[in-house]
Structure formats: C-alpha cells, structure tokens
Amino acid sequence: MNQPTDAVATRISAIIIERLELEDFTVEDFPRDAILFAPDTEGGLDLDSIASLEIVSALADEYDLDFDEIAREDFMSVETLAAYIIRELAALGRQPN
Template identity: 35%
Template sequence: MTTTALEHELKQMIIETLELEDVTPDDIDPEEPLFVEGLGLDSIDALELGLALQKRYGITLESEAESSRQHFANLKSLAALVESRRQK
C-alpha cells in the first residue's frame, strides 16, 4: 500500500505538533490506531491535533465526540477528513 502525499504531510504534522521525538513518518501505519493503542496518543494530543488542523487546513471540528472519534481513528480517516473539509 502506498502512502499518499497528504498522508505523508499529516504524518509530518503529527510528529512536529506533538513533538514525537523518536518517531519517524515510516513508524506511523496509516491503518493503526493513533490513540491509546498504536501510536499511543492521549486526549491532550487530540486537542493539540485539532488545533493544528484548524491552523493549517481551516478545519473546525464539531465538539460531538463520536464523529471526532471516527475522524481521529487512524491516519487514513484523518486524511479523509482533511480531503473533504479543508478550507486551505
């Protein structure tokens, strides 16, 4: 499976925004969970990522938990969110 350019961009954004010092883009599997398992991110990281999405792509996430949970499930779902909702 190839990683799209957007997925790679998002990997870089996640690593930089969350200061994941020992993680390289190759370590992030697009289909592995980002939170708790997989990459092991937590709720503060989710807020930080939400802010980064807003700054870079102009995406404002609704506070409704279930849809955010789906968007943040893994890198693929995050890329799909950016693709469909980006303002810039």
C-alpha cells in the first residue's frame, strides 16, 4: 500500500474498532484484507447490516463523502474501502486528511 492509502486504511481500521467496540483488535493487528461481512469461520469479521451503517456513517463524517453509490466490491475489506475513499477524494480534487 502506498502512504495515503495506508493512512486511510489505518483510520478506517481505527473507526471500525472504535464504533463497533472490537476490543480484540488494535489498529496494528486489524486484518485489513479480511472480508468484513464473511463469517469468522471463513476468515471474515462477520459484521452485519447494522455494523455497515455504523461504518458508513463514521466514514461519511470523517471524509465528507456520500456513500450512497458505493458498490459491494468496494465495501469488502478495509483495503477496498481505503482504495474507494482515495478514488472518490481524487475525483473531487481532494486529498485525504
């Protein structure tokens, strides 16, 4: 990952941990490539639709973006979310904070 994407992925991880109270994780060991909504028996985080709303709300506030048009494949993991946010910010002529 390049530096801006890594910084965004770190912030996404922190938001997910904080909003969903995932006490078993730290930002450093959060699995950025894990499928967010896959069962934990398949290596995913087993998040539900309520969790997705929490995440989207926090990311919309953090990056001042509209997530109404996000595709499923962009919401698969922290890595795909970070890439999506970088693309959307670039399309608006903005850089991540």
